[in-house]
Amino acid sequence: MKTDNTLNYKKGEMITVNITDFGENGEGIGKTDAFTWFIKDTVIGDKVIAKVMKTKKSYGYARLDSIVKESPDRVKAKCPVARSCGGCTLQSLDYRAELRLKQNKVENHLKRIGRFDLSNVEIEEIIGMEEPYRYRNKSQFPFGRKNGKNITGYFAGRTHSIVEFDDCIIGIEENKTVLKTVLDFMDKYRVDAYNEEDGSGIIRHVLIRKGFATGELMVCVVINADNLPHNRELVESLCTVLGDNLKSVSININKKNTNVILGDRTFTIYGREYIEDYIGDVKFRISPQSFYQVNPVQTKKLYGKALEYAALTGKETVWDMYCGIGTISLFLAKSAKFVYGVEIVDAAIQNARENAKLNNIENVKFFVGKAEEIITGEYENGNIKDIDVIVVDPPRKGLDKLAIDTMLKLLPKRIVYVSCDSSTLARDLKILCEKEYELKKLTVVDQFARSYHTESVVVMERKIEARRSI
Template structure:
């Protein structure tokens, strides 16, 4: 096989990036825009020692799981990698992705993986995002807003992403009208000139409140009263309009601060019985429907009776911590981002929760200092971890092994690092009891997983883990 050869292959699997995988004479090819079950004519565009990449030229026979994707730009946009796959097939793919990582990286047996609880999908896998960030640019003298094409910073015009709220479009139109009326230019990455970089929109699914924030290449905007008037006319449910200055020439979207132009510094959102305040800079799960289900499962796995001492590491704005607090004796949350901890404390006060305290710092350092650093370390009943994609710091895993909590609830957004961390924990003192996947991001390759680990009994061995 050589570059530019055209071969016909059957797509038998998919990568973690959503590329189809098929073989020609036993040689694997990764092919974008294909679905498991497709028979495809593929042009070889790149070869490595043990695999290569192909470009889809023609579908010889489409998969039974292939559908007509409703979004006209899904192939070019970097967001929805698997929108051309039926939703039931997406769920099977995501379950398989997690299982494969647990076996390949974590060393768990196939029999154990087959005992997982079924993945939790969505009844309606569209319009689920409560947050959207639209880059702003100019093209042929026009202001354009949309999303970056895959692996580029070329803006593709799209003011109505099918994963976001329908109301986003009228807010973007109002921002455009303001920019035209006040001769405000979009930011240009190449020159560093221009003012408006991004438009951030948040929607409170349960409260009905809305927030809009302009990310700007400067400290102010001209005629802010006009902007506020236009966006409020477009969406009267707005409770906060702000700007976030960002003059750095990098890929970071938001600035480090924000200034309120109208309304409050935050909007409110509710999950279950907990009300959260969310600022423009706050991290908050983008799919509230699935988040509520996932948090309920985390509480179930924690097995709380009202007396437990719980640590929630990588706690963000305290979203899981406050869910746990209603059933725990005491909850301690740790997060490295100080504004998130300020939100967590205010969220606790807003909800009348007095048995939760929050610490700023690295999870691996605060946990060790607050627990192991004491003369008489307190008994830890449950540890909940919800780390970023890179997984848990090894020092934190070792601290957990040293503290020996009765149960560990691991919430993961990356099954590869999840498998790596579970392997470390299960080679020592813990066994996996059960786990479940949650489809937080339909039409993308991302999947959340929640796992319950408990201490091994003296006669337990790794091979007998019961998922």
């Protein structure tokens, strides 16, 4: 046995590990003596042999070599490139076990980071999917060259090495058809894929979106040039294989040496600039750049739970502090007196206003700017008297300090927090619930099946003794 002073594992050494936990990125965790190992593609209950790849003082990373004893929760991954692709991390885990894992993860973050006693919180059962595959309405495929030919697929984990594959099983079935058509077009007209190393080549990515409620399809080709040669021929080929469902083909120009997928300029070469889709009975127009939840089936359930937690009777004024293209705002508007949405991205607010007109929803107003500045200014100027409910759906980094301070000054009756990162959710709730608010309900929604990510929605209610300070 190696002692604490001799934990000098060498790269390439083979170790035997029992997997007892999961890490923050879905990798398995196990120990040998006092040393902790992170091993991708393993699940709790596995006994594995792994090859040491990298070590630190008290922990290290190893690569799965073989499984000595399978966990009862282990299943065969449906995707043939599940281990090499950087996408799904939980395909080898039984889906019921995945749901338990995600529920426990969120609750543990609230206990450990937020210091919450959850015995007084109404925790609902995680909302999973009936079929956790073919749910993504948006996919972005990198293109490259290998052995002299154009290829596409997905980046391997933490690399820009393309795993050649055209049928991701959490993506739509039409992806395979589109990618084959684009590759055939490239070969026929000698259009090369982009080369990251020397900046040569033209096609960098292909973005595909689908409206699940409408069946409408969008294809956006990202190029390292001002124009795509023979783009008319590409459109004809796509129309032939996709038929009337193809509503938009566009070209996005990105000539920068960057990891950012989309450039600043997009022009349409076929059909409309957008496709349409519904969340519930609210219609949305979606452009290549639009932020729109990638799982429409679960989004309807997520927003339905947010609406339930907001407890609207038709008399309330609601602020949506990270409104994006207005998805939550418009979903809530039919049950509220008035909804105000704030978003720092101007293009998103333009989309939100267009979506409000599209649905003939008049009891909404959208602002461009920082939420804390807009809301405070409107309140201090007397434009708004009552704020009954605040809804937030921030990025993974959570709320910034000014946003939290503003919420604690305004003290709405309820705060509904939709989160895609339960660790930052727990951090923010700890501050909000220190004095003024009480955490009442929590629901976890499996928005990203077969990956370690998930969504949560909670509601906080203002304590009776709390007083507004603005």
